[in-house]
Amino acid sequence: MTSSSARTWLLLGLALLTAAAAVGSLLLGSAPIALGRLAAVAAGHGDRIAKVILIDLRLPRMLLGLLVGAILGLSGAALQGYLRNPLAEPAVLGVSNGAGLGAVVALYFGLADLHPLMLPVLAIVGALASLGALHLLAGRSESPLTLVLAGIALASLATAGIALALNLSPNPFAAMEIMTWLLGSLDDRSFHHVWIALPCVLIGGALLLADGRALDALSLGEEGASTLGVNLKRVRLRLLLGTAIGVGGAVAVSGAIGFVGLIVPHLVRPFTDRSPSAVLLPSALGGAALLTLADIGVRVIPTTSELKLGVVTAFLGVPVFLTYLLKERRLW
Amino acid sequence: MVTIRAEALTVSLGDQPVLHGIDAQFEPGGMIGVIGPNGAGKSTLARALLGLAPTQSGSVTIDGVPVASMARGALARQVAYLPQGQTLHWPLSVERLVGLGRLPHLAPFSRLAPADAAAIERAMAKTDVTAFRTRAATELSGGERARVMLARALAVEAPALIADEPLAALDPGHQIEVMELLAAEARAGALIVVILHDLTMAARHCDRLLLLDRGRIAADGPPAAVLDERRLAEVYGIRAAIDLSGSKPLIVPLSRKP
Numbered sequence: 185m186t187s188s189s190a191r192t193w194l195l196l197g198l199a200l201l202t203a204a205a206a207v208g209s210l211l212l213g214s215a216p217i218a219l220g221r222l223a224a225v226a227a228g229h230g231d232r233i234a235k236v237i238l239i240d241l242r243l244p245r246m247l248l249g250l251l252v253g254a255i256l257g258l259s260g261a262a263l264q265g266y267l268r269n270p271l272a273e274p275a276v277l278g279v280s281n282g283a284g285l286g287a288v289v290a291l292y293f294g295l296a297d298l299h300p301l302m303l304p305v306l307a308i309v310g311a312l313a314s315l316g317a318l319h320l321l322a323g324r325s326e327s328p329l330t331l332v333l334a335g336i337a338l339a340s341l342a343t344a345g346i347a348l349a350l351n352l353s354p355n356p357f358a359a360m361e362i363m364t365w366l367l368g369s370l371d372d373r374s375f376h377h378v379w380i381a382l383p384c385v386l387i388g389g390a391l392l393l394a395d396g397r398a399l400d401a402l403s404l405g406e407e408g409a410s411t412l413g414v415n416l417k418r419v420r421l422r423l424l425l426g427t428a429i430g431v432g433g434a435v436a437v438s439g440a441i442g443f444v445g446l447i448v449p450h451l452v453r454p455f456t457d458r459s460p461s462a463v464l465l466p467s468a469l470g471g472a473a474l475l476t477l478a479d480i481g482v483r484v485i486p487t488t489s490e491l492k493l494g495v496v497t498a499f500l501g502v503p504v505f506l507t508y509l510l511k512e513r514r515l516w
Numbered sequence: 517m518v519t520i521r522a523e524a525l526t527v528s529l530g531d532q533p534v535l536h537g538i539d540a541q542f543e544p545g546g547m548i549g550v551i552g553p554n555g556a557g558k559s560t561l562a563r564a565l566l567g568l569a570p571t572q573s574g575s576v577t578i579d580g581v582p583v584a585s586m587a588r589g590a591l592a593r594q595v596a597y598l599p600q601g602q603t604l605h606w607p608l609s610v611e612r613l614v615g616l617g618r619l620p621h622l623a624p625f626s627r628l629a630p631a632d633a634a635a636i637e638r639a640m641a642k643t644d645v646t647a648f649r650t651r652a653a654t655e656l657s658g659g660e661r662a663r664v665m666l667a668r669a670l671a672v673e674a675p676a677l678i679a680d681e682p683l684a685a686l687d688p689g690h691q692i693e694v695m696e697l698l699a700a701e702a703r704a705g706a707l708i709v710v711i712l713h714d715l716t717m718a719a720r721h722c723d724r725l726l727l728l729d730r731g732r733i734a735a736d737g738p739p740a741a742v743l744d745e746r747r748l749a750e751v752y753g754i755r756a757a758i759d760l761s762g763s764k765p766l767i768v769p770l771s772r773k774p
Contacts, residue, residue, distance in 0.1 A: 397624075401619050403605050403616065404604065404605075405599075405605070407568055407597075408597075410566075411566055411568070411591075411599075412592050412616060412617070412619045413587075413588045413589035413590075413591070413593070413619060413620040414588060414619075415589075457608065457609060458606050458608060459608055459612055460606065
């Protein structure tokens with residue numbers, strides 16, 4: 185099988201999986217809905233209850249699962265390619281927590297009430313700040329571990345900032361709310377959240393998909409890429425902005441959901457030629473499918489209060505992270 | 517065909533001056549070897565010619581155009597580069613890796629054209645790596661990987677190639693093969709600049725040698741004019757048996773200068 189037809193099959197398979205997850209996300213939940221009722225609502229003549237459940241409750245949740253999952257998977261793949269580091273992903277590098285801190289500041293100081301755009305904008309600013317700091321700390325180093333350590337330091341700093349905000353919170357319930365929100369969830373979201381996430385994910389995604397070829401060239405290191413005609417400054421700018429805007433927008437609506445960007449590229453890479461560009465689009469699809477499936481999981485697993493999505497992805501992701509960390513001597 | 521020219525080129529890395537006022541012209545038609553002891557500035561010169569090292573003063577021009585003003589893409593189509601000990605960060609297949617050499621020629625979002633595929637085949641055939649085209653380049657032996665990296669640089673099919681120690685990690689047979697290959701490229705009209713440590717190889721295969729010593733050009737000319745006992749003693753601090761009389765020159769380092 186030639187590599188281009190293998191790629192077509194991979195993308196087709198992932199698209200089908202994503203579509204199945206999306207339909208499943210509409211049908212499954214605390215009140216399962218039969219396919220027939222879904223079809224009726226889609227055709228415009230369903231019963232009122234089904235309409236409310238599907239369109240007001242589950243449709244935004246499903247769309248957010250797809251959008252957030254796609255951008256997390258894509259940014260993980262792009263960061264891994266850019267940093268030549270299979271451990272890179274937004275949460276491990278502290279970007280998600282930076283965005284979380286920005287969002288908490290927006291919520292805690294009441295800025296989010298001033299203008300609806302304040303929440304995503306501050307989350308994006310938080311993500312940019314942590315990426316900038318990461319670049320200063322470890323940008324020159326080609327060692328994966330330096331980068332991961334710098335990311336952990338930044339994530340801890342952002343978490344400390346969040347804790348400080350919670351300490352200062354005048355309202356214990358607000359603190360509780362922020363705490364829960366930070367664990368990451370798609371519960372109880374509306375189209376309002378979809379409209380926040382959608383433009384961020386589209387802009388961030390476009391920026392991240394633009395540089396596949398430069399990421400391939402970076403397989404040969406920064407000088408190797410330069411001598412293959414890559415303008416590293418521009419690539420870096422697009423990648424930092426794309427990650428910050430995409431992940432910032434995603435964190436603003438879903439909290440900090442970690443490890444999707446780590447797991448998904450590793451799952452799809454064996455089905456590609458392993459070049460960074462070949463992993464990008466499959467990681468976006470795979471991320472959308474994985475997060476949507478995980479979100480179905482938290483709804484159907486019978487627990488007294490619904491599991492948090494970020495908790496589930498952490499349980500899935502940490503073993504993958506540790507496996508690769510232990511295999512450090514032969515990285516990829 | 518291109519000509520690269522360095523004029524009064526001074527380069528510092530950090531606050532350490534590495535090259536002092538280098539004047540040299542690199543013309544196609546014959547292989548140019550750059551030799552000199554460790555730390556003489558050979559690799560820095562190569563990087564400066566490619567616009568990778570920040571120039572303190574002076575300039576590098578390609579056919580009269582300053583390298584500093586050229587877009588990276590245009591420069592990449594003019595000069596290919598094989599760095600020393602090139603690392604590969606992902607386990608790409610040999611074919612895919614060699615194909616990276618075509619990146620400077622691709623328009624945005626286009627696929628490899630048949631002309632690109634042909635260039636990849638040519639480069640793999642020249643370096644004798646076609647047999648393991650589907651293997652992961654990270655799983656090859658050091659010598660095989662060095663040839664694959666050379667194939668990657670040749671696949672650019674740029675009019676100029678700068679190779680930094682392409683013989684490291686190669687067995688004698690493949691060393692000769694690589695030098696003959698580069699010499700053939702030079703005869704075909706390419707500008708080939710190759711950094712070498714092996715003085716016999718340099719004397720046998722290069723048409724011109726540039727001897728660097730502590731950031732300055734100690735000698736520049738045909739091998740017979742550059743390689744003499746006094747100079748090797750001065751620059752390398754060695755005594756050597758030198759026989760440049762026949763068609764197969766021989767330079768054997770014997771001892772450190774007392």
